[in-house]
Amino acid sequence: MKKVKLKDISKVLSGVYLRPSPTGEVTYLQASDLQASPSEKTTLKVDFVPKLSRYLLQKGDILFAGKGTKYLCQTFNLDIQAVPSTTLYMICPNRERVLPEYLCWFLNLPQTETTIKAMQVGSSMPMILKSSLEDLEVPVPDLATQSHILKIANLQQREQQLLSEISEKRAQITNQILLKFINEDK
Numbered sequence: 001m002k003k004v005k006l007k008d009i010s011k012v013l014s015g016v017y018l019r020p021s022p023t024g025e026v027t028y029l030q031a032s033d034l035q036a037s038p039s040e041k042t043t044l045k046v047d048f049v050p051k052l053s054r055y056l057l058q059k060g061d062i063l064f065a066g067k068g069t070k071y072l073c074q075t076f077n078l079d080i081q082a083v084p085s086t087t088l089y090m091i092c093p094n095r096e097r098v099l100p101e102y103l104c105w106f107l108n109l110p111q112t113e114t115t116i117k118a119m120q121v122g123s124s125m126p127m128i129l130k131s132s133l134e135d136l137e138v139p140v141p142d143l144a145t146q147s148h149i150l151k152i153a154n155l156q157q158r159e160q161q162l163l164s165e166i167s168e169k170r171a172q173i174t175n176q177i178l179l180k181f182i183n184e185d186k
Contacts, residue, residue, distance in 0.1 A: 001141060007134035010062075010093040010103065014130055015084035016055045018046040026052060027082035031065035034072040034088075046083065055083040055090065060100040062091035064107060067127040071116050073107040075100050089133060098138070102146035105153050106138055 006012065020028055024045030046052075057063075057076045065072040066089045076082070084090045093100045106112055119132040141149070 001139045003137040003139050005134065006091070006136045006138055009098045009138065009140060010091050012130055012134050013055065013084075013090040013092070015086045015088040015090065016052065017086045018049075018052075018083070020044045021047045023047070025081065026056075027080050028085055029057075029063060029082050029088060030085050031068060031072065031087040034063060034065055034074045044085075048081075052083055057082045057084065057090065058092070060093070060095065062093065062100055062104050062107070064089040064091055064133070066130075066133065067125060069126060071107075071113055071128065073104050075104045089128075089130065098140055099143060099146045099150065101150050103138065105150060112136075 018028060022045075024047045026046050026048050028044040028046045030044065059077050061076045063074050063076055063084055065087060067087045091103070093103050107116075116128055116133075116136065117126075119136075120126040120128055140146075
């Protein structure tokens with residue numbers, strides 16, 4: 001499988017620094033918003049200024065948390081005007097070569113996170129330099145194969161959710177049986 005550098009299949013932009021505004025109309029996404037569900041719950045807004053035009057997120061762009069110890073990645077699919085803060089990188093994939101969801105899936109793999117952590121700089125607030133992220137090698141199969149990989153990954157994720165739900169239900173049933181046993185002894 002051919003590997004290419006991230007910069008050869010996408011444009012990588014550093015987030016923008018702006019002061020939040022109580023009257024702002026543009027959502028200002030932080031790394032913590034990648035863990036929130038959904039991201040639109042963020043409270044930070046900024047005023048629209050002309051320099052924001054190049055940073056406005058489009059559906060399918062990827063947000064990558066480049067600072068800290070957890071390098072999260074999420075595909076942006078919201079119907080809001082939003083820009084990434086300086087804690088995030090904005091990755092705009094060339095959709096003729098790579099599916100945004102595939103690229104995000106690859107960036108979230110534990111093996112990829114290990115590779116990325118080896119590139120980090122700094123000790124108190126580790127970060128990934130834009131140039132290092134751009135040089136990350138990504139295996140890029142054809143679009144049909146990427147789509148198949150995503151289907152399997154989604155099924156795997158659904159399986160994990162179902163197993164977790166089964167485990168919770170099993171624990172509830174066991175606890176009910178044990179409580180019934182205790183109450184019968186009285």
